[in-house]
Amino acid sequence: MTNSIGEIANADLILACGTNTMEAHPIIWYKINEALHKGAQLIVVDPRETDMAQLATIHVRLQPGTDIALLNGLMNVIIAEDIYDKKFVKERTLGFEELQQVVAKYTPEYVETITGVPAETIRKVARAYAGAGKSTILYTMGLTQHTIGTDNVLSVANLSMLCGMIGRESTGVNPLRGQNNVQGACDMGALPNVLTAYQNVGVEAVRQKFEPFWNCQISDKPGLAIGEMMTAAGEGRIKGMYIMGENPVLSDPDANHVVHELKHLEFLVVQDIFMTETAQLADVVLPGACFAEKEGTFSSTERRVQRVRKAVEPPGMARPDWEIICGVSTAMGYPMSYASSNEIFDEMRKVTPSYAGISYQRLEKGGLQWPCPNEGHPGTPIMHCNEFVCGIGKFKPAEHVPPDEMPSAEYPLLLDTGRRLYHYHTGTMSRKTMIEDYMSSDTLEINCLDASDLEVCDGDKVRLTSRRGSIEIPVRITETVPKGLVFTSFHFSETPINQLTNPKVDAKSKIPELKVCAVRIEKIA
């Protein structure tokens, strides 16, 4: 996020693109609610009429996968009506002419034909966004889990720069991360192309800094992303895997394939707190400690580093994951030993400029937001204030490209997947609590028009099939989804929706197109 969560409460206009914040990030929704009580406008861009969409000032109900067309349409209006921030564009950005050329053809009337959103609504939203004092954009997977996810994100950035809605309090572009420490995992370099704080492995100076520090040679070849790793495993190029705290069998697209690929490995180690679907396939399973049983830090979506504290002992022989990694490493002849997680943190911040000023001692007084370059630094609640971190902001206009799979005669419907308020990810944690007593299965949301075409009633079980797989699931007839779209979550192993989803990834971000794939439904007699 470029801003802090608390600032949302003071925004004048919130543009929520592809985020069902009310269910996926309830506390962030509380801030939106606070802003609404203070008179802010809320614009929700979502094909589904979620609870939040019902509370919106304007609900922009676009066709799935047409976000770029919509965003270009907004920019078209803003430029045509001359209501963009000329000073900001002149002083802080590059490439305005190129942007102008690309969005020129996206007139509201043309965009209506792509998105299904009335031209008048597009004009209204454009004027509201550009005209408000403090506009802020929130987005999540609804924008990124597409083959054109990177372009979606760039288009959002284009819109905010065009209107100068960035780098001030309560204005900005704010991706909301799904899992509690996704931000931290990225910051720490659990990525194929970068080390901590996004220092690129391809850069010699970076390797030269880490090599003596870690006493090793670092490969200059960027590694494989998760999907590529799975493919490589299937093809026999990857022989051994070490998976810590992830359950790709349920969370990854085209799950049948993932199982097949993991079975192909010579040796698989899985470290987790439960016997997950992925752990079942392992040669060795290592019992880790959960968050309540260890010390450490998490970094939230607003770049806030906060403490995790030990409250109870791990069960049986289970150990904190860091201790296990040390054990494996030492057995392999590279001794790792730390007295505490604090010691690891202090080692890490020596080579991580954005975390250098953060210490356990400082965190006792509350969280700190990176960049925090030295111990006197208060942390950074708002990024890109006077200047973009990378200097000048460059417009990178994008063209609308339809989703990889569109409805066809054989697969006439589109499937969208997401989260439910009550569960989390693949359910490994939330399904082992009292929440399971409340919600222990999921349904497929379907519009009543599609339901009547298929002659199915509420609760009827159907067979849902894509080009990759097929599952059985009961339907729930609702106006939440428009005709032609069906929706369910990926929390439940009984209805493993990722057996159906499309593993085709965005060329740049490597994020798969989990949000849309073509499906058909058959009634089960």
Next chain:
Amino acid sequence: MALVTVTIDGQTVQAPAGTSVLDAAQSIGIKIPALCYDPDLSAVGACRLCVVEIDGMRNLPTSCVTTCSEGMVVRTNTPAVLEARRTLLELLIANHPLDCMTCEKAGACLLQQYCYEYGVLSSPFKGDQHAYPIDDDNPFYLRDMNKCIVCGRCIRACEEIVGRNVLDFAYRGFNTKVGPFMDTPISESDCVYCGSCIAVCPVGALEEKKMVGVGRTWELEKVRTTCPYCGTGCTFDLNVKNGKVVGVTGTDGDVNGRFLCVKGRFGYEFIHSDDRLKTPLIKKNGEFKEATWTEAFDLIASQFREIKDKHGSDSFGVLSSARCTNEENYLMSKFARAVLGTNNIDHCARL
């Protein structure tokens, strides 16, 4: 903002115009009792316990909704004020179960606290008592409306914080009752079980179901930590007794204050689930067998070494975790790069 100067119990204090008398008093350490007042919610002046004397004003105004004005002279503990508060408390407990010895809230109940402070032992007022059934047919919390003091904090929390508007007052007078639309059980309402109403209830009317009977409030050790679910980074207290997490309560988080969602507040039982992995397991002939750490480490080391020798470093793949700590992700990256010698490391950030 313009400052105004007021005198409270002989002390002068400067406060921004618009500040309530109650907040101004708190700012100089003068405590005024209040049941319906909550710093995170709008002030309504309903319980009247926060009455004070203000020069030039008739009757006793409620300090939570009276704003400071220049030169105002306030007294918070005159005989008239104390008498009024005592009477209000006597009225409140006339229709209250007074089962403090078994009430979950004992020790953290504001009504109990104020009766103690004001020496209110029993009520001279005799009248009807409510006999509502307890609403507990949901897995998360129970509502005992016999203990409700109709302060309306829960109603305001649900509207102003959570934005769900599930609760409101129903009926009138003595029969006034807080509940969902049409006074149905909570399970039939639009409640999303965030528990924010429980967090603000000053008495024992709203309680986490699974925390009933697990320990008195003063026995629970509170360990402040960060939520393991979504990326918002809410802070909460794990409530621990005898080495077990028995509940989660809100505290004063940087991001979330005292408020949480259903996962943060009620999603803790996996910690002590019987299904937790407790020993290393090694698969032999398709079946997992329990092993010691040394056996597991030795096997992994020899297998990984063999793969490295035969196929090279890039024949490894490592998945780190968005659910593990920063320290663990850092070590996993170091392990992949320095020990296995590959950049093939990723996690589920994209999913």
